[in-house]
Amino acid sequence: VFSDGSVWPSVRVEEAWRDGLDAIAITDHIEYKPHKADVSTNHVRSYELAESAAEALGILLVKSAEITRGEPPGHWNALFLTELDSLGTNDYRVAVKSAAEQGAFIFWNHPGWKQPFNQPVWYAEQAEVYERGWLHGAEVVNGDEYNALVHKWCLEKNLTMLGNSDAHQPIALDYDSPLGEHRPVTLVFAREKSVAAIKEALLARRTAVYTQNLLVGKEEFLQPLFQGSIEVRTPRLTIKNKDRVWLQVFNRAPLNFELERRQNLREVTIPAKVTLHAGKTSLISVTGRGAGVTGERELVLPFQVTNLKVAPTQGLSVGLKAQITFKK
Numbered sequence: 001v002f003s004d005g006s007v008w009p010s011v012r013v014e015e016a017w018r019d020g021l022d023a024i025a026i027t028d029h030i031e032y033k034p035h036k037a038d039v040s041t042n043h044v045r046s047y048e049l050a051e052s053a054a055e056a057l058g059i060l061l062v063k064s065a066e067i068t069r070g071e072p073p074g075h076w077n078a079l080f081l082t083e084l085d086s087l088g089t090n091d092y093r094v095a096v097k098s099a100a101e102q103g104a105f106i107f108w109n110h111p112g113w114k115q116p117f118n119q120p121v122w123y124a125e126q127a128e129v130y131e132r133g134w135l136h137g138a139e140v141v142n143g144d145e146y147n148a149l150v151h152k153w154c155l156e157k158n159l160t161m162l163g164n165s166d167a168h169q170p171i172a173l174d175y176d177s178p179l180g181e182h183r184p185v186t187l188v189f190a191r192e193k194s195v196a197a198i199k200e201a202l203l204a205r206r207t208a209v210y211t212q213n214l215l216v217g218k219e220e221f222l223q224p225l226f227q228g229s230i231e232v233r234t235p236r237l238t239i240k241n242k243d244r245v246w247l248q249v250f251n252r253a254p255l256n257f258e259l260e261r262r263q264n265l266r267e268v269t270i271p272a273k274v275t276l277h278a279g280k281t282s283l284i285s286v287t288g289r290g291a292g293v294t295g296e297r298e299l300v301l302p303f304q305v306t307n308l309k310v311a312p313t314q315g316l317s318v319g320l321k322a323q324i325t326f327k328k
């Protein structure tokens with residue numbers, strides 16, 4: 001409500017707690033305050049009003065603001081600010097510079113929004129802020145939209161990938177949790193649960209983005225997430241000639257993994273597509289090819305997880321291990 005939202009700051013914290021989040025940033029616009037006839041125009045007021053609820057519920061609260069300009073340059077979020085008043089200047093460069101001098105983590109919000117055909121354009125303004133070392137990340141996901149071009153830029157320019165709600169109204173109006181929907185979140189690979197550790201991880205580009213049934217991130221983060229989520233419950237199989245047997249794979253993650261075969265093996269046939277369902281054990285058929293193979297082999301079944309995106313058109317490559325005894 002201290003810019004153009006319709007939710008009191010402490011209620012934002014309660015919503016975050018209900019959604020199981022560890023940390024939030026409330027980023028009211030510095031320059032746009034349509035409710036100023038009714039509420040304070042003090043930039044830090046929303047943070048102050050959220051603080052005690054955050055402390056009581058164990059939610060980390062990051063002091064933040066949105067630097068809001070027309071296109072270009074558009075909107076920037078600045079996180080981990082120490083003071084917000086110096087951002088209220090006419091020249092956006094001065095505002096971004098002030099945030100940078102406070103050691104803030106600065107990212108480009110909703111690229112593409114109000115740009116031609118809603119396609120992101122890397123303007124000279126973005127290039128300038130990036131070259132000065134002030135731009136640290138960009139929203140690969142804003143609300144329910146994944147942006148492939150921003151994903152590509154994050155990989156090419158080494159920017160932190162972010163997925164944010166940009167919520168203005170109550171979160172339950174945007175995401176229907178009984179239907180299994182959830183707000184987009186940035187998974188931050190911090191070394192401990194503290195504001196300082198989150199900042200360190202964000203500046204070091206250690207994030208992934210989770211939105212609906214999609215995870216976006218670098219291979220080094222998605223691979224351990226996938227491997228830590230699954231468990232092959234029948235790692236030892238026996239195949240006689242051209243028999244079909246089943247690999248049972250449990251997925252403890254809250255999202256389905258959509259697997260596609262990367263290649264066929266000489267010894268066995270595996271399905272072209274299979275889903276590892278969230279919270280369940282799924283079956284993957286393994287069929288002998290009767291190619292005269294005998295004895296024990298350790299096979300790595302080659303799949304690509306299409307909803308774990310390591311690049312805009314590339315899923316995570318994974319291997320499922322199976323110890324197979326072949327008999328004639």
Ligand SMILES: [Zn+2]
Pocket residue numbers: 066075109110
């Ligand atoms: Zn914005």
